[in-house]
Amino acid sequence: MQWKNKMNEYMLMVNDALETYIGEHQSVNEEVFEAMKYSLFAGGKRLRPVFSLAVCELLGKEPKQAIPYACALEMIHTYSLVHDDLPAMDNDEMRRGKPTNHIIYGEGIAILAGDGLLNKAYEIMIDHTLKLENPSFGLKAMKSIADASGTNGMIGGQTADLLNEGKKVDERTLAYIHHNKTGALIAAALKAGSYMAEVDDDEAEGWERIGYALGLAFQIQDDLLDIEGNTSEMGKPAGSDERNKKMTYPALYGIEASRERMDELTKEVQMFLKPYGEKSNFLVMLTSALMNRRS
């Protein structure tokens, strides 16, 4: 299947770049670099960076143009997982089939490794944007990512999630959590990728909008898998959301309605991609695969 080759190609680009970006350390601060690398190379699917590269290429530019912003997104996603897994947050000991960061390095280093990944994301983007002939697209990509990651984006979503753990949340709160905790960073991946193809703000906002639809579909599928999946395929215990008393889409709306909503959103994404014809094949296939995944 050709799209899988493309996926591997993008993933290799991202992994190579991440290795380079982590950079040099001295013996005295080595531990925080080790901890950052541990979580960065713990088997993440690289979905967010791949979305950025794919959108950039679909819009006619070299995917490597988006690499610094794509890698920054992956670092931000990874830091959010490291902090989210801490005892004071979700208190998870396993992630992607491996012990979580603080289990290996201790809580103090895990906090610093998360901080380090977040800061490094900006170091990379700023360095690259400084070298651009026209920095305005780099700054716009950075703004998309920064806004999506902050207290009115991902961190806001995590706050609402943390404060509502074990509570019955209403539809509005659940929508806020999904929109911000998962949706914002996926939407930023598509938007930043489009800016690296130098589109105007209207077109970039179109990609952002469809990114939110994709993010919600992905979240619903994640929640469905948590109910139906099996532990070894997922790398975390099935049913953990229920045990952690996380409010999920299927818990609020039921399994059937959740599946319908997911299909609806997937169709919306694919309708958006259709006018791009063959160039959108990869994203169409990837979206289908994500919605049919077993883990």
Add this chain to the structure above:
Amino acid sequence: MQWKNKMNEYMLMVNDALETYIGEHQSVNEEVFEAMKYSLFAGGKRLRPVFSLAVCELLGKEPKQAIPYACALEMIHTYSLVHDDLPAMDNDEMRRGKPTNHIIYGEGIAILAGDGLLNKAYEIMIDHTLKLENPSFGLKAMKSIADASGTNGMIGGQTADLLNEGKKVDERTLAYIHHNKTGALIAAALKAGSYMAEVDDDEAEGWERIGYALGLAFQIQDDLLDIEGNTSEMGKPAGSDERNKKMTYPALYGIEASRERMDELTKEVQMFLKPYGEKSNFLVMLTSALMNRRS
């Protein structure tokens, strides 16, 4: 004393801007905004932002040009304190005479508030840089701040500090910790301020170098105060470094040698400022006051 009026003027500018930058929230993510504001307005001396504004003004520009970068520095400094105070790090319950962030809001929200402040620092700088006619100086100021804050700067210093707690460290390790944990952000404050006055890289690096001297002098004075000061003036228990088994400059070199080194560094800073004549009065006075402070 005229320099104190100037100090108040700068502090008011910073406080007003910080209030504005914190921005809008919804009820669902309100708690993380409250936690961020709590630590941001817990009585910090605003030294780093004041240094940025003062250098920018000394070099002939309006100090307000440096405001976004100055406020970003204060947010980064504040986030580092919030995370540093956590039980997994220094486990401090009091700071500046008030309960620390996690004592009031809980560890989970304190972690998110720290993350939120760090991310907000970049949101502010990116937003402002996007609006500049010539974004390259904004990007350079951002790069100075990002590099100083990361794993080869402040976070590296915190890592070395955390891993060496309770150990007898050698001179090299102590120098690394001081250079990075305190020095880097003060050096970045001066450097970023100079970039906002549109100086070239050589001149900016001169300000950075003198910032490191100032940072080390400030750190030594801090450590001396911890030994000699009294609890109510400092807002944290005197002697807490010794009880926490923190390695300090006086512990390694003795009180007398520490005072001498501090005086030497202060002279170095004032020699650097001298050629600027009257325009440097404020920074000369502020430096003297810092080295003679009682808390």
